[in-house]
Amino acid sequence: MIADAERVPSGPALGDRLLTLTVGPPAAGGTFVARHEGRVVFVRGTAPGETVTARLLDDPREKADARFWRAEALDVLEAGVDRVPTVWEEAGVDGVGGAEWAHIALPAQRRIASEVMQELLRRAGVTSFPIEQVQVEPAPHDVDGLAWRTRVRYAVDAEGRIGMRGWRSHEVRPVGEDPLSAQAVRELRLGEWTAPEGTEAIDAVAPSTGPASVVLIGRDLDPASVQIPESWGDADVAVRNARGTVMLRGEGTVHERVGERMFTVSATGFWQSHRRAAELLSDVVRTALGVPEGGSAWDLYGGVGLFSAVAAEQVGPEGTVVSVEGNRRASQLAAENLEDLPQVSTATADVTDWVTARRGGVDTVVLDPPRTGAGVELMGLLATAVRQRIVYVSCEPATLARDLAAIEKKGWRLADLRAFDLFPHTHHIESVAVLERATS
Ligand SMILES: C[S@@+](CC[C@H](N)C(=O)[O-])C[C@H]1O[C@@H](n2cnc3c(N)ncnc32)[C@H](O)[C@@H]1O
Incomplete structure (x- = not known):
């Protein structure tokens, strides 16, 4: 155990820097919070309540003034109640990435993810929704969180x-x-x-x-x-x-089949990764969107048209749906996938540029940005342009929380927020937020 930073040997051998840590609550990025002599250490490869021998990833000499260090658990001295035999021997510290919670019981993963999500919303300053109600739900029929990655x-x-x-x-x-x-x-x-x-x-x-x-x-x-x-x-x-x-x-x-509809997707193009995600998210968006018959909708970051199909069902032949997507090939495939729905048109453009240039508003919007989120500028534009409802599908709760807080300041409220475990055995969370005008 390192008594203080001065006693730590210098040099590149990170493995030499061993600490004994008692692990506390979860933090973002799949890590957990421990403390060493008052300093926060974010530890990966562990679980709440454990005592572990951890390898420091930061050089305490170079980072003597840093607010936190990072570490990874090498040995479990005292296991936490959430630890189970890993579902993937080759994953974890010194193994492959991308299954950083494979050693944590599935229900506990969801409980921990819920805590992380709630904390991110709280810290971002989201106030219009009872945050403690946000609970990560399993994908339908998922019993073991295995064989999901397509x-x-x-x-x-x-x-x-x-x-x-x-x-x-x-x-x-x-x-x-x-x-x-x-x-x-x-x-x-x-x-x-x-x-x-x-x-x-x-x-x-x-x-x-x-x-x-x-x-x-x-x-x-x-x-x-x-x-x-x-x-x-x-x-x-x-x-x-x-x-x-x-x-x-x-x-x-x-x-890809979703209900009765087939979607053609480029072999290297975007499609929801969990084998049940496209169907589940379509169902959730269908319930949330509620766009009136004959109304209008934008499907922003539309990919090959998954949510445009849902919006098109609701607006019917008298309504309009625009799918906006930056990738030319995906946009072209969206047009082909939905060619039987004349109420749908496609635009190949950067979403923020497209919304900025748009004259007139829209009844509802569904948006599903990449991990970087929609951004404060786009949320501001939507706050003005959208008349009824915004359904925000997100794969990154940190940027979602930022964007929700931004639109709350523009007179919108969070009417519902559901979170789903569509990346089991990892810390990633998919969620769907429903926003309405605070005065509606
Ligand atoms: C998370 S995917 C969602 C796709 C679709 N909604 C679905 O569920 O299949 C995000 C999509 O946004 C597109 N994209 C990323 N940044 C963009 C931008 N600035 N403007 C337009 N499209 C963008 C990507 O090409 C990708 O297809």
């Missing part, structure tokens, strides 16, 4: 070995059973294959219908060097290099 990026090392990177590390580590990935991704058995020279990453997709997709990515990767292994079955295969994308098999798109 979009997986694998990393490839210089020898062509396929794995995933460690947390904040460039090292490629083996994935073993890869239990969070959907069955069709696991069946590709990528961990057993050696990628050809020049492969830097591999995107594997398990769509809800039709064959899986494998895209090999590498600036100098030669498509002629790829020998498709038998384990890939009838999967579509493509190579993306500096010159563009070459299809070795298939069309470069996958097909």
